[in-house]
Every structure is written in structure tokens, then in C-alpha cells.
Amino acid sequence: MSQVQPPSRSKKFSQKFSARRAENNLIYANPLPVIFPSPPPPPPSLLHRLLGISVSHVENPHCEGVLDLSTRSVWVLGMGDAMLLWQRGFFGKGDLSRSEPSWLARQVNARKQAKKGGLTSEEVTAKRRAERKQFKLDRAKAMAAAAAEAEVAFQEQGRVISTTYAPDGTRIIPSAATWKPTRTQEAQTGEPASSPKPEDTDDDEDDDEEEPIQNIEHLQLTLQEAFFLLWNLDCLSVLNPDTDTPLTLSQIWHAFQNAYIPSPTLSPSLNAPHSPRFDNPFLINYIVYHHYRSLGWVVKNGIKFCADYLLYKRGPIFSHAEFAIVVCPVYEDPADQESSPFNLQNASPFSWSWLSTINRVNAQVQKTLILSYVTIPARSRISEDVLSSPACFAHYSVREVVVRRFIPARMRD
Amino acid sequence: MQAHPSHRNLTQLLSKYPKAAGALFQVYNDLTLAQRWTEVEVIDLPDCQRAAIKGLKPSSDAGEPASVYVVLPCSLAESISTSWFRDAFASLGTNAPEAIFVAITAEDSSTVYYKISKGIVKPPL
Numbered sequence: 083m084s085q086v087q088p089p090s091r092s093k094k095f096s097q098k099f100s101a102r103r104a105e106n107n108l109i110y111a112n113p114l115p116v117i118f119p120s121p122p123p124p125p126p127s128l129l130h131r132l133l134g135i136s137v138s139h140v141e142n143p144h145c146e147g148v149l150d151l152s153t154r155s156v157w158v159l160g161m162g163d164a165m166l167l168w169q170r171g172f173f174g175k176g177d178l179s180r181s182e183p184s185w186l187a188r189q190v191n192a193r194k195q196a197k198k199g200g201l202t203s204e205e206v207t208a209k210r211r212a213e214r215k216q217f218k219l220d221r222a223k224a225m226a227a228a229a230a231e232a233e234v235a236f237q238e239q240g241r242v243i244s245t246t247y248a249p250d251g252t253r254i255i256p257s258a259a260t261w262k263p264t265r266t267q268e269a270q271t272g273e274p275a276s277s278p279k280p281e282d283t284d285d286d287e288d289d290d291e292e293e294p295i296q297n298i299e300h301l302q303l304t305l306q307e308a309f310f311l312l313w314n315l316d317c318l319s320v321l322n323p324d325t326d327t328p329l330t331l332s333q334i335w336h337a338f339q340n341a342y343i344p345s346p347t348l349s350p351s352l353n354a355p356h357s358p359r360f361d362n363p364f365l366i367n368y369i370v371y372h373h374y375r376s377l378g379w380v381v382k383n384g385i386k387f388c389a390d391y392l393l394y395k396r397g398p399i400f401s402h403a404e405f406a407i408v409v410c411p412v413y414e415d416p417a418d419q420e421s422s423p424f425n426l427q428n429a430s431p432f433s434w435s436w437l438s439t440i441n442r443v444n445a446q447v448q449k450t451l452i453l454s455y456v457t458i459p460a461r462s463r464i465s466e467d468v469l470s471s472p473a474c475f476a477h478y479s480v481r482e483v484v485v486r487r488f489i490p491a492r493m494r495d
Numbered sequence: 496m497q498a499h500p501s502h503r504n505l506t507q508l509l510s511k512y513p514k515a516a517g518a519l520f521q522v523y524n525d526l527t528l529a530q531r532w533t534e535v536e537v538i539d540l541p542d543c544q545r546a547a548i549k550g551l552k553p554s555s556d557a558g559e560p561a562s563v564y565v566v567l568p569c570s571l572a573e574s575i576s577t578s579w580f581r582d583a584f585a586s587l588g589t590n591a592p593e594a595i596f597v598a599i600t601a602e603d604s605s606t607v608y609y610k611i612s613k614g615i616v617k618p619p620l
Binding site for chain 2: 150152153154155174175176177178179185298299302303304305307323344346348363382383385386425
């Protein structure tokens with residue numbers, strides 16, 4: 083009865099894993115950009131103890147973004163503000179990265195790849211995908227070879243041999259747990275092509291000059307995220323792209339709605355829309371965004387999974403999204419839908435095949451599909467004057483329906 | 496946007512097709528700066544009311560060689576149909592490639608690429 087020693091690799095791995103988790107808990111500790119630092123302990127007086135602890139002040143980072151109408155978004159160009167908005171609440175997305183603005187880090191890595199340490203998240207994912215692809219090829223080859231050998235053995239000698247285990251007990255077909263990438267792949271994955279550097283001058287030479295790379299990435303916030311930050315938390319100011327001056331709240335309210343109305347110019351229209359409508363896509367999407375954000379979910383874009391939004395419990399860093407939201411606007415008055423200049427998606431009932439497709443895509447990635455019905459008030463019942471301010475949100479409602487596929491044969495338990 | 500270095504390569508086409516400008520700008524940046532495509536050129540397709548991007552996709556780690564692809568940018572807000580794809584293949588002319596990529600952009604700058612082939616194609620093993 084020998085003592086079973088845990089292999090040293092797994093002990094180091096679990097230590098590294100918990101260290102990474104602790105580090106993430108420190109970096110991503112704040113769920114919102116504004117912080118309420120705990121006040122210093124009150125002086126020991128009876129009056130203070132009776133009144134209770136009060137918040138002494140609020141730390142507001144006052145970030146700045148510029149409105150861009152052709153992409154219908156707000157760009158945060160300063161990297162300090164960008165990282166702050168990402169780390170406190172996962173707002174926005176780096177426009178040259180998969181999530182966190184990491185383009186500059188990846189370019190620097192590509193330069194210093196001879197003596198480098200860690201990889202950025204894109205490179206880690208690329209490496210993992212390449213390894214998995216190679217594992218699948220190896221496994222397919224091994225299965226084909228084992229099957230051919232078993233076939234031959236049966237034909238010639240009439241005996242059946244196992245296709246999974248060789249006579250000496252080792253596995254013929256590799257399993258994901260024990261397969262290791264070979265040396266040649268590791269050399270390949272560590273080798274990136276040289277990246278084009280648009281900011282360098284034309285007569286730049288190839289030798290290692292250590293010229294600092296100019297960061298041309300920005301953090302891109304959707305209009306809904308930007309409005310959430312500036313209206314509820316007052317921590318973002320949006321600049322007019324033409325004049326570089328901050329826009330007032332009512333100018334922003336009008337400009338964001340006008341962004342969805344086709345206009346001949348690319349300058350923001352800061353006046354109220356000629357015919358304001360309750361079914362403006364900005365309003366509908368904002369209502370859904372605000373609904374889930376205010377309940378504590380981290381809301382991100384869901385285009386990768388055929389949905390409108392993805393809900394994360396704490397953030398993309400911590401776990402995969404559990405829910406995929408599809409926004410279904412519902413008109414209280416059908417006449418409004420006919421007269422609508424916006425062709426809102428999913429406002430008419432889905433076809434069965436479309437719903438089935440979206441459900442299947444999300445079921446494959448272990449997400450639950452949620453249909454969020456947003457009720458659009460009727461113009462006949464409520465005057466459009468309420469659209470002059472965000473107070474109009476009180477007239478909408480959001481209801482959720484969860485869709486799961488039921489398979490009678492498999493769901494007996 | 497005007498201050499961005501990519502803008503000078505695209506100014507004429509951004510103002511010619513303002514509705515497709517956001518998608519073109521985002522996809523151009525993604526391909527040249529993030530995906531590191533080389534020999535990138537922009538093709539004007541008046542019939543599709545937008546510009547397409549042609550370039551050399553770098554070889555991936557799985558060992559595929561670099562090959563030339565055409566990417567057609569569009570945004571999530573647009574509605575497209577099979578006739579849209581047919582027009583795209585027709586506008587690319589007689590030496591149009593067998594397959595093109597459609598790049599769909601979202602407002603938070605997420606871009607998804609779909610490979611569209613002419614006719615039915617059997618998936619690789």
C-alpha cells in the first residue's frame with residue numbers, strides 16, 4: 083500500500099490558479115466606476131454612535147469620451163479612463179481586441195517575443211485553439227488506424243481486438259486529459275508575423291530600434307452604456323466630435339435618439355427629433371440594458387451567440403455568461419408598428435425555425451435563452467411630449483420569458 | 496474618427512457611402528491592425544452601395560498557407576438577403592473568388608466573420 087503523492091505539477095497549478103483568482107479579485111473589485119470609500123472610524127462619541135455610519139464622500143473618476151455617429155458609439159480615447167471603465171464594471175470593449183483593450187500589449191509582445199513572459203488573452207486563446215485542433219487531428223488519425231488494424235485482425239485471424247487499449251495497457255486513442263502538444267507546435271504558436279505599424283515613418287529600417295508604439299486603440303462604449311454611465315452615475319462626459327466641448331444632458335438625450343434616424347450629415351443633431359417616437363431603437367435597447375444593469379448583471383453584446391445581450395454574473399473574467407437575451411419589442415398599438423420608420427428586429431412574432439436556431443446555438447454553449455419583451459406605449463394613449471426627458475422610461479415595461487428545449491425522452495428525471 | 500491613421504486611406508469611400516461608413520472603418524481597422532492582414536486594398540462596389548476589402552490573410556497556426564480573401568463589411572442594423580450576396584459576387588466581376596467573408600459589426604465594435612460561398616459547399620473533413 084504505497085502512499086499516493088500528488089504530482090508536483092498539479093500542486094503548482096492549483097496555487098497559480100488561486101493566485102490568479104486572488105489577483106483578479108483585487109483588480110476587478112469594484113462593480114461600478116464610482117467608489118464609496120469606507121469612511122474613517124468616527125470619533126468615540128455617543129452622538130455619532132447613535133446616528134450610525136454615514137458615507138463621507140463619493141469618489142467619481144470623471145471619465146471623458148467623444149461621440150462618433152458613424153459607428154453609433156462613444157469612444158474613450160484616454161487609456162487611463164478606458165482601463166478604469168473596463169476594470170470597474172466591464173463597460174465597453176477595446177476596438178482592436180476581443181474584450182479588454184490589449185492591442186498595445188500584444189504589439190509590444192510581438193516585438194519582444196524572444197525574451198517574453200506572459201501572453202495576452204488573445205494569444206492564449208489562439209494557442210489553446212491551435213493545440214485543441216492538433217489534438218483532434220491526432221485523435222482522428224489514431225482512431226482510424228486502430229479501426230483499420232482491428233478490421234484486419236478480424237478478417238485474417240477472426241479475433242476481435244480492442245480499439246482503445248493496446249495489449250500492454252496503454253491508450254491507443256489519446257484522451258484530452260493526457261495528450262501533450264509536441265515540440266514543433268509550440269515553436270509554431272510562439273511565432274507571430276511582423277505587425278504593420280502605421281505610425282512609423284516611411285524610411286524606417288528593420289533593426290530593433292525600440293521606438294515606442296503609438297496606441298491607436300480606444301475603448302468603444304455603446305450609446306446605451308454611455309448613457310447609463312452619465313445619467314445614473316454621472317461619471318462620463320461626452321464631447322461633441324466637431325467642437326470637442328462637452329454636451330449637456332439634454333443635448334445627449336436628443337443626439338443619441340437622432341443617431342438612429344437617418345440623416346444626411348455626420349454631425350450630431352442636438353435638437354429634439356422632429357417626430358419623437360417611443361420605438362426609437364436607442365430607447366428600447368437602453369431600457370433593457372438599464373433593467374439588467376440595475377439588477378446587478380454585467381451586460382455585454384451577444385452577437386457571437388445570435389442574441390442581443392449576454393448576462394454575466396460578475397464579469398467576463400470570472401465565468402462564462404449564463405444567459406443570452408433576445409429583445410422582443412411589443413407594440414401596445416399595432417398602428418404604431420405600421421407607421422414606424424424604424425424596422426425593429428423581432429417586433430413581429432418569430433418563425434418557429436428562427437427561434438429553434440437561436441435556442442440551439444445557445445444550448446450548445448450552455449447558455450439559457452431569455453426573451454425580453456419590452457412593451458412600447460401607444461402614441462394614442464400617451465403624448466410624445468414625455469419623450470423630452472428620460473422620465474418617459476416609466477411608461478415602458480420589461481417582462482422575461484425563459485426558453486428551454488424540452489425533450490420528453492431525456493427529461494424524465 | 497478623422498484623427499485616426501486609417502482614415503486617410505478611406506476618406507473618399509467613407510463619404511461616398513455614409514451608411515456603410517462605420518462598418519467599413521471598423522472592419523478595416525480590425526483586419527489591418529488586429530488580424531494583421533497584409534496587401535490590403537479597398538474595392539468600390541457601387542452596386543452594393545459599399546466598399547469591400549481585399550487582402551492576404553496570414554497563415555494560421557494550423558499550417559494553412561496565406562491566401563487572398565475578400566471581406567464585405569455590413570452592420571448588424573442592416574437587413575440582408577440572398578440577392579444581396581448575389582449582387583456582391585456579381586460586382587466582384589469575372590475573377591470573383593469562390594467564397595467571400597461577410598463581416599458583421601456591432602455597436603460595441605464586436606465583429607463576426609461569416610464565410611459565404613457561391614452555391615453548396617461540402618464541409619471539410
